[in-house]
Amino acid sequence: MIWNEKFECMAPAELKQVQSERLKKLAAYVYKNCKVYKDKFDKATVKPDKINSIDDIKRLPFTTKVDMRDNYPYGLFCMDQKDVKEIHVSSGTTGNPTLVGYTKDDLKLWSEVMARCLACAGAEPGDTVQNAYGYGLFTGGLGVHYGGLEMGLRIIPMSSGQTQRQLKIMQDFKPKIITCTPSYALYMAEEAKDMGIDPKNGNWKIGVFGAEPWTEKMRDEIEAVWNMLATDIYGLSEIIGPGVAQECPHKKGLHLFSDVFYPEIIDPDTGESVKEGQDGELVITTLTKQAIPLIRYRTRDLVSINCEKCKCGRTSPRISKIKGRTDDMIVVRGINVFPSQIEHVILGIEGTEPHYQIIVDRQQHHLDEVEVLVEVNSKMFSDEVKKLEELRRKIKKEIETVLSIGVKVTLVEPKTIERSMGKAKRVIDKRQI
């Protein structure tokens, strides 16, 4: 499978037919196999036999990250764990992470949609890809890997980090494709220059960059410094990982594979659909997944949608670049961070006040830097410097354990963090993305 012309270029009426049949089956499947869904359907007084067309989707209740957290670990599974062949987790709001599981067929689907993405970006069988997304519980590394295998690429499973080694491998094997977060692409280029390597001096064709928000300005910089076409890829663990939507070389929106991931764009406050072209929250229903199918999942990502046929021939709807979030999640070096995770740590440590601020910046080396300002209580503040330093280290260590990224922690005097009469401003994002 290189791409799926049949589904990616399907006439709208025929596609609607496919989506309707799949939704009908899905509604019956989740109602029968998952108590959480059954209860949600019953509460919304909708029975699966009332779902006959994709337009009936509006009768079904939304699913949220809170549903995933509250039913952790296995409550939303529709299949026995013995049929689950792989699991991944991503960060949750507090406490429990978000668990996702794949059956054999789900892994096939993941391979297919990721192959579609790579092909959509312009990859061809036989091309070499340096995959610098992290391998492990994060879905980026393995997602690209499975898609690369499916479409017959030669894969260098580099994972993220080890920048000098990345650059050596690039020089030795001259890959045509690089896959990583856009900020890491810029960081690698800078490191390359420091090592006396010209990043342009390769065999580059395309970059497939995602997992974090990035701007057209960053695209221009990456394209200039690497001499490649920089494309955007979107996805989220809950839906499948990377592989939900991808830009083609026309760079006029990301093609979303709506035969398997049905999109709706809603007003986040009312839950009602917005008009085509207007900004709203992306809601996705996984039409064919088995282990954890998601019905009307609130991604919290803000986009607009364009349903016109693209010049590349695909009829699949295109979403805009991600314009923001409807919650307070921030993506730092590709890792999802909820302020509540940091709050949870601070509140659990003696000597601190529940006042803190998270400052995210991207000054040096194009990599995100996080500083957490934590107010200490007056007793602690009048204590010796050694004790304060111990406290600072403890907070830093615990936050780093929870987030899996390095942070700078600065302790500040009592009552120095600005108080708010309304919603506290916990995050100051200076990255301009």
Ligand code: DLL
């Ligand atoms: O980031 C999956 C992925 C891996 C996508 C590799 C692309 C490439 P999560 O860790 O669950 O999954 O994070 C999902 O990251 O809801 C968005 O807020 C953000 N995000 C993902 N791709 C993009 C993108 C992976 N291209 C969350 N632009 C999503 C902006 C993105 N934000």
